[in-house]
Amino acid sequence: MEMTNKIFVIDTNVILHDATCIQNFEDNEVVIPISVLEELDQFKRGNEQIHFNAREFLRLLDELSIDTNEGELKQFDGKIKVVVNHNWHPDVEATFKDDCPDHRIINCAFKLHEENPDRLLVLVSKDTNVRLKARSLGLLAEDYTSDAIENISDIYPGNRLIENVSSSEIDMVYESNGIETVHLKSIEKPRPNENFILRNGQKSVLAYYDPFEKKMVQVNKLNAYGIHPRNAEQSFALNMLLDDRIHLITLSGKAGTGKTLLALAAALEKRKDFRKIFLARPIVPLSNRDLGFLPGDIQSKLDPYMQPLFDNLSVIRHQFKHNDKRAFRITEMLEQEKLLITPLAYIRGRSLQKSFFIVDEAQNLTPQ
Numbered sequence: 001m002e003m004t005n006k007i008f009v010i011d012t013n014v015i016l017h018d019a020t021c022i023q024n025f026e027d028n029e030v031v032i033p034i035s036v037l038e039e040l041d042q043f044k045r046g047n048e049q050i051h052f053n054a055r056e057f058l059r060l061l062d063e064l065s066i067d068t069n070e071g072e073l074k075q076f077d078g079k080i081k082v083v084v085n086h087n088w089h090p091d092v093e094a095t096f097k098d099d100c101p102d103h104r105i106i107n108c109a110f111k112l113h114e115e116n117p118d119r120l121l122v123l124v125s126k127d128t129n130v131r132l133k134a135r136s137l138g139l140l141a142e143d144y145t146s147d148a149i150e151n152i153s154d155i156y157p158g159n160r161l162i163e164n165v166s167s168s169e170i171d172m173v174y175e176s177n178g179i180e181t182v183h184l185k186s187i188e189k190p191r192p193n194e195n196f197i198l199r200n201g202q203k204s205v206l207a208y209y210d211p212f213e214k215k216m217v218q219v220n221k222l223n224a225y226g227i228h229p230r231n232a233e234q235s236f237a238l239n240m241l242l243d244d245r246i247h248l249i250t251l252s253g254k255a256g257t258g259k260t261l262l263a264l265a266a267a268l269e270k271r272k273d274f275r276k277i278f279l280a281r282p283i284v285p286l287s288n289r290d291l292g293f294l295p296g297d298i299q300s301k302l303d304p305y306m307q308p309l310f311d312n313l314s315v316i317r318h319q320f321k322h323n324d325k326r327a328f329r330i331t332e333m334l335e336q337e338k339l340l341i342t343p344l345a346y347i348r349g350r351s352l353q354k355s356f357f358i359v360d361e362a363q364n365l366t367p368q
Helices: 011-016 034-043 048-064 091-097 101-115 128-136 167-174 231-240 261-267 298-317 323-334
Strands: 007-010 028-034 072-075 077-082 121-125 140-142 160-163 197-198 206-208 215-218 276-281 341-343 355-359
Touching: 007 048, 007 077, 007 101, 011 034, 011 048, 028 101, 028 323, 034 048, 034 077, 034 101, 034 121, 034 276, 101 128, 121 128, 121 323, 160 231, 167 197, 167 206, 167 215, 197 231, 197 323, 206 231, 231 261, 261 276, 261 298, 298 323, 323 341
Parallel strands: 007 028, 007 121, 028 077, 121 140, 160 197, 276 341, 276 355
Antiparallel strands: 072 077, 197 206, 206 215
16 A cells, blocks of 8 residues: 555544445545544444444454454455554643543554544544544544535436426427427436426426336326326425336425325325235334333324324315215224334335235334
8 A cells, every 4th residue: 555545534423324334435534543443332322323233343343354364354445444543642641631531542543643633534423422532632633424415416206397498398208198309309318216396487387207208208197086186396396296117216305395195195096906005114212212102002102103194184074074985994904904004114124915015204214
């Protein structure tokens, strides 16, 4: 390794934030103080994201440590080194009287800085206080931002607004059951199932790219069990939810934009095609405590978590008069357990065929 390569000392909170962080330092040297591994040991058990990240990082580190010597681990373009020396540097010991993991990590970085005066050393930490303490000793300290999105407009939104589209192109989309994109000069490189708002000063049309037919198709006005979309985004979502060819759909948006409502309405509309409808929600315990800590029987424990799902079902039911068959059908499906509102943990591991799954608040899921 060339002497010009940097040395990055990684704090524990960086690993808990991103289990794959060591893949983002290119051909530089990554140093993990032994204090970091000791801290990670305290986070191995649990169901939150930080616990998963701790386990995943330790598994990755274990794989990289096979057939290596002297604490160095072969790593991508650079290398990783675990430093086990706990001897205090006099300057650090004089500055920080307490013996704690943060000070040990700073001590490790300071000693490496002294031992490698011709190399740039950076302490990477998500902890502002650790960075300030390190800088007080003359160390270079930075936040971990490799996983940050530089520009939110770079995120694939699933839809695209194209202005100043010629009226002839809009008319072609309206008048056809699907038109090849070679005839639409305003659309470049459409992605599968990407949605478009094509408009000019006088006309507009909603369309999506059908990857099965390889054509641009108009999005018509839709209705799912009495629920009508109220804007372009809801129209796009409902159009995909009712398409049998699309087997997995993710909807993202702010609270109250109708994601769960549309998914549930689409499931009820397509009920004849499925044996059961599962409306699931992950349980996020308070302070990492299990449901057993809550008072009451199992139903009493679950009701507060499941209530938002019942609220959406109530909105759909109230679209109809009390004697409407569609309202009665919802009640029958609940009684016959053809429509199940349940915690996600209760259906994990089950093999369920020909079922419509709706997972609400999926961003709270923790991979295991």
